[in-house]
Amino acid sequence: GENVEQHPSTLSVQEGDSAVIKCTYSDSASNYFPWYKQELGKRPQLIIDIRSNVGEKKDQRIAVTLNKTAKHFSLHITETQPEDSAVYFCAASHRGGGADGLTFGKGTHLIIQP
């Protein structure tokens, strides 16, 4: 089955700086890579996703890059703000995020220092 590794487990950055979280996956058949944000005491929510036919996707301060050859993908958050503090999970799926479920990384606790 799929195995997703996520690093770092904890990331502390100064407000206004950039944050980068990296994930690798094992199954070359995986074709859908979402990122979820979970604020303390709340449910995980999708913030951005990318499919394997695209190398990069951007949404305001958030971007995701995918390197299929190396089987890794990354989340980039620019101009970080206090509300970015949360746990972020990467995930991979080889059926477009639907029927087979997602394999998640172990999460990164992002701390934004004022």
Next chain:
Amino acid sequence: DVKVTQSSRYLVKRTGEKVFLECVQDMDHENMFWYRQDPGLGLRLIYFSYDVKMKEKGDIPEGYSVSREKKERFSLILESASTNQTSMYLCASSANTEAFFGQGTRLTVV
């Protein structure tokens, strides 16, 4: 707005009890999932279902079973609860991309 609702926010059960966790979604999604979330381990897939009465094992199915008699409802069953099943349980549903999560059930087995 998609709504995925889990029947309980907190549960305390005794070792050996049979436990039912219920999940209902209101968006007519075909796919439903049960995950457990533990510190340092992320979200791990227990079981999933892509249609009524269909179920598939995820990565950690041991000690669990599921039931999907109606499209909108997916139940997780702990046949004989054990202390190592103390965890946060998250239900999710999806059409083909984004998974929508319930608010979670924190189960404590004593």
